[in-house]
Amino acid sequence: MLFWKSPDALVPERIGKYNYTVIYDQDGIHRLTYCMPTVLKDLASARGMSLPLLRRTSGRKLAQPLYMGNDLILVPLKMQTGKPSFGYVNLRSLRQLGAHRSSCSVYIKGGWEIPVLWSLSITASHLQQATPSNDFFIPVSCCSLCEKTCSSNDPPAK
Secondary structure: OOOOOOOOEEEEEEEOOEEEEEEEEOOEEEEEOOOHHHHHHHHHHHOOOOHHHHHHHHOOOOOOOEEOOOOOEEEEEEOOOOOOOEEEEEHHHEEEEEEOOOOEEEEEHHHOEEEEOOOHHHHHHHHHHHOOOOOOOOOOOHHHHOOOOOOOOOOOOO
8 A cells, every 4th residue: 555654634535335535745635445544554554653552652542643753643633424533634734723613624734624523622622632742843832723812821621
């Protein structure tokens, strides 16, 4: 399988009864006939990592951020109903959040807009919780990306 070492986003897509994974990267958009778990497993393997071990390190059962290196921190966001429902956005590629009525969008490198089913506040909170505490990884706070103003000392919303 072809793999992308540092994708900007991995988005699940369902066409009929088939599941695909759409990869956004610096070269554009690529639709793979592989489902999300296979793409994640191969991406981790290409970086010499084990997906089950990556998931165990987060301490969370659902919607776990995957820390695959300084350039690849995959944050799961609810992108569609049913299974698979979570897509992943590379925290390093995130540029801005935009609000809609009951959902929001994330804007990534290349100007791509990716719809998210969660509200702006839930998405911003989830992104902030996934941000490593060490500023060496991420030079900006995720809160600065959203339209709401918040202090970096604020505890994450629950």
